[in-house]
Amino acid sequence: MNKHSENNNTDSCDVAIIGAGPTGLSAAITLKEAGLHNIIVIEREAEAGGVPRHCGHPPFGFKEYKKILTGPQYAKKNIERALKLGIKIQCKTTVTKLGENGELSLATPEGLKTLNAKKVLIATGTRETPRSAQFVTGDRALGICNTGALQAMVYLKGKIPFKRPVIVGTEIVSFSALLTCRKAGIKPVAMIEENDKPSVRWPIHYSHYLFASKLLLGNKINKVIGDKRVNAVEVINKNGDISTLECDGILFTGKFTPESSLVQMSHLTIDENFSPTVNALGQCSDPSYYAAGNLIQLSNEEGRNNIFYAKGNAPQAVNVSGLCWEHGRDIANNILKSL
Amino acid sequence: MTSKAPPIIDVDIAVIGGGIVGCAVARRMTLEGASVVLVEKSADILAGASKGNSAILHTGFDAPNDSLEHECIQNGYNEYLEIHESLNLPLLKTGALLVAWTESEEEQFSKILKKAQHNKVNDLQLLSKKELLQREPNLANSARAAIEVPREYVIDPWSAPLAYLSQAVVNGCQTTFSTEVTGGDFDGERWTLQTNTLDNKKGIIKAKHVINSAGLYGDILDQDVLGESEFTIKPRKGEFVVFDKPAHALVKNIILPIPTEITKGVVIFPTIFGNLAVGPTADEQEGRSDASVDQKNLEMLYDLAIEKVPALKNVRVNATYAGIRPATEKSEYRVRHLNEKNWITLGGIRSTGLTASLGIAQHVQKLFAEQGITFNRLSTPLAHPVPNIAEHLPRDWQKSGYEEIVCHCELATKREIIAALNSTLPAGNLSGLKRRTRVTMGRCQGFYCSARLDELTEDKFVDSISVGNTDE
Known part of the structure; x- marks a missing residue:
């Protein structure tokens, strides 16, 4: 064992950015291009890029690169751009604590470290709500996952978690999941939506026809059935009629919730959406900290992607990468002014 | 590996069932010097009743007076405190508070105190509303008063049995997984048990003595082998809701309800993993393996937790789970020693089994000793510390060289995962790896x-997360 590993190696920087997704990289690039050199991007995964890394389909990057890219292509471009500017991206590094005045506790495979940052930008993004937190009745069998897990499995590892799933939800990400299924040779049995109309607006909601999967509106899961692996789900409609769909998995899509537990475990305050409370500049309750991207619910109506959503059906907003990119840049500019 | 038939297992004692009780008994009798095999029909330990519980180390203050259950709880409690450090098992010294929320609940206090005194748990203390809320400022103001039970603690319900059986194994105990006992014959000296594996390979195990610790299937095993059972298992399911780690700081003690005649009620408890959980429900059901959850029960638990600890509404739910208790027709342990048949049944080990298991194992040893059956006790048994996964003690990610953090929410490292797949008792399935x-x-x-x-x-x-490769 490295004898230094248990000592706290302390480092310092002007700005530490937590998360190397579109928001974090955009902020880093903005800061660097403005002449700020001592910045560090901290990423807990082995690779930078964030969620687009495993969204193997277009459209990504139109705003940033005037080109339609797949997620992985877009992530790669972002990383290349950052590295070309000499930005330090520290992967496999986990922030374990947000301390007062920008003191970050880090875990790395080489040992524990402390990083003192003048300013910290938290850009840890968002994730879908798992089945458990939705209190779905039934067996706790294998074959149940979120889109994030599905896409990571398909695009990063070439594996599939099921062959004939039921897809729950009709948000943008649900259709992204349909595209992923098609690419991977997965044949969804049905797509179900609790409301009477899909969350996304025409023409996207016809896309399920492309994949020969039926869309059941006004239906929700009544019960998951399966001993070791899912083998059916019961769905129930608004009249209380129950029908059984044979399937080998369930994909819970959407219902995004901020990846904010680090914030919640810290001295920073949170709002009713579990996002850090921020002022108009994106500054948290400790002025050393800023938050940007999908971690916070963008109050800007444009941020809600309402071009995609049927009126009144917009779920908790998840912002497409282009908006995160812009937001990262804007908050970075606010940070620059504060330094 | 050759395809030769495995050698016939021939031992002093066959322990059937790898739950908490089986693991503790296998350890005790191995340390006593017996040759032991533990036979488990699932691919890993803890597949039945022991996989889901409230993880409390009980003092036995509320156990039935003068019962075997009470004796086993107290002996088990004491032994856990003696051995936990050498096995690297965690102990979170929370204490418990029996909180009265109504006048009639408060009226139960004297009865509870009396019972505890009879059970020789003498350190209970009454707390006024003010004292209670000083200790637990996040409890709802409707709390009226409490009895403090200072020595009720929180432990790791999965590492404990893993440590017991691991210690047994390093001291010579054999194990056989995915192996079901389907019948047996006793020749007056020795049992010949018929077994069947998951892939339908028949086998036999020879043992002088058999211990039935088959939990939810204890009655069926007695039926299948002895032709009769003294009890019938009435599976009782308990569901739980687990709140995310920010909830852990909201409650310091185990918050117990005032029990009713029917149930011990719903507990709000810190977990050893840094969460706060609420449960269990108590629903009788037919299925012995049905650990499904139900939306309305989970919502009831969630609402109850928020009613008692209002700040929990600011914390998200992580997980839900269910455990099945092997209850029987009677509210007591159903232990039977058929001396003439060299057979001991450890049945009806209810929710107290986690604490009582080590005490039950002592009881088994006593039953043998009473018949004059002794073994050569190991003079220097090996200890076998298990890896720590409790939140309040140093975790693997805090030591360099872990390669990568695989699970970011729980900070589980690649090094830990590889170790669990290659340990003395390697994880037999994904659930085992999670635990x-x-x-x-x-x-x-x-x-x-x-x-x-x-x-x-x-x-x-056998059952992996993925089911195949992508088309491309």
């Missing part, structure tokens, strides 16, 4: 790490 390392047990439930975990566990388990 050993915490992978996917956190807030995202595998959103971030399923793909990597699937890769790391490729070809390790």
Whole structure:
């Protein structure tokens, strides 16, 4: 064992950015291009890029690169751009604590470290709500996952978690999941939506026809059935009629919730959406900290992607990468002014 | 590996069932010097009743007076305190508060105190509303008063049995998984048990003595082998809701309800993994393996937790689970020693089994000793510390060289996962790996790490996360 590993190696920087997704990289690039050199991007995964890394389909990057890219292509471009500017991206590094005045506790495979940052930008993004937190009745069998897990499995590892799933939800990400299924040779049995109309607006909601999967509106899961692996789900409609769909998995899509537990475990305050409370500049309750991207619910109506959503059906907003990119840049500019 | 038939197992004692009780008994009798085999029909330990409980180390203050259950709880409690450090098992000294929320509940206090005194748990203390809320400022103001039970603690319900059986194994105990006992014959001296494996291979195990610790299937095993059972298992399911780690700081003690005649009621408790959980419900059901959850029960638990600890509404739910208690027609342990048949049945070990298991194992040893059956006690048994996964003690990610953090929510490392797949008792399935390392047990439930975990566990388990490759 490295004898230094248990000592706290302390480092310092002007700005530490937590998360190397579109928001974090955009902020880093903005800061660097403005002449700020001592910045560090901290990423807990082995690779930078964030969620687009495993969204193997277009459209990504139109705003940033005037080109339609797949997620992985877009992530790669972002990383290349950052590295070309000499930005330090520290992967496999986990922030374990947000301390007062920008003191970050880090875990790395080489040992524990402390990083003192003048300013910290938290850009840890968002994730879908798992089945458990939705209190779905039934067996706790294998074959149940979120889109994030599905896409990571398909695009990063070439594996599939099921062959004939039921897809729950009709948000943008649900259709992204349909595209992923098609690419991977997965044949969804049905797509179900609790409301009477899909969350996304025409023409996207016809896309399920492309994949020969039926869309059941006004239906929700009544019960998951399966001993070791899912083998059916019961769905129930608004009249209380129950029908059984044979399937080998369930994909819970959407219902995004901020990846904010680090914030919640810290001295920073949170709002009713579990996002850090921020002022108009994106500054948290400790002025050393800023938050940007999908971690916070963008109050800007444009941020809600309402071009995609049927009126009144917009779920908790998840912002497409282009908006995160812009937001990262804007908050970075606010940070620059504060330094 | 050759395809030769495995050698016939021939031992002093066959322990059937790898739950908490079986693991503790296998350890005790191995340390006593007996040759032991533990036979488990699932691919890993803790597949039945022992996989889901409230993880409390009980003092036995509320156990039935003068019962075997009470004796086993107290002996088990004491032994856990003696051995936990050498096995690297965690102990969170929370204490418990029996909180009265109504006048009639408060009226039960004297009865509870009297029972505790009879059970020789003499350190209970009455707390006024003011004292209670000083200790637990996040409890709802409707709390009226409490009895403090200072020595009720929280432990790790999965590492404990893992440590017991691991210690047994390093001291010579054999194990056979995915192996079901289907029948047996006793020749007056020795049992010949017929077994069947998951892939339908028949086998036999020879043992002088048999201990039935088959939990939810204890009555069926007695039926299948002895032709009769003294009891019938009435599976009782308990569901739980687990709140994310920010909830842990909201409650310091185990918050117990005032029990009714029917049930011990719903508990709000800190977990050893840094969460706060609420449960169990108590529903009788037919199925012995049905650990499904029900939306209305989970919502009831969630609402109850928020009613008692209002600040919990600011914390998200991580997980839900259910455990099945092997209750019987009677509210007591159903232990039977058929001396003429060299057979001991340890039945009806209810929710207290986690604490009582070590005491039950002592009781088994006593039953042998009473018949004059002794073995050569190991003079220097090996200890076998298990890896720590408790939140309040140093975790693997805090030591360099872990390669990568695979599960970000629970900070489970690649080094830990590889170790659990290659340990004395390697994880036999994904559930077993979760219980050993915490992978996917956190807030995202595998959103971030399923793909990597699937890769790391490729070809390790019969039931893997992935079911095949993509078309391309």
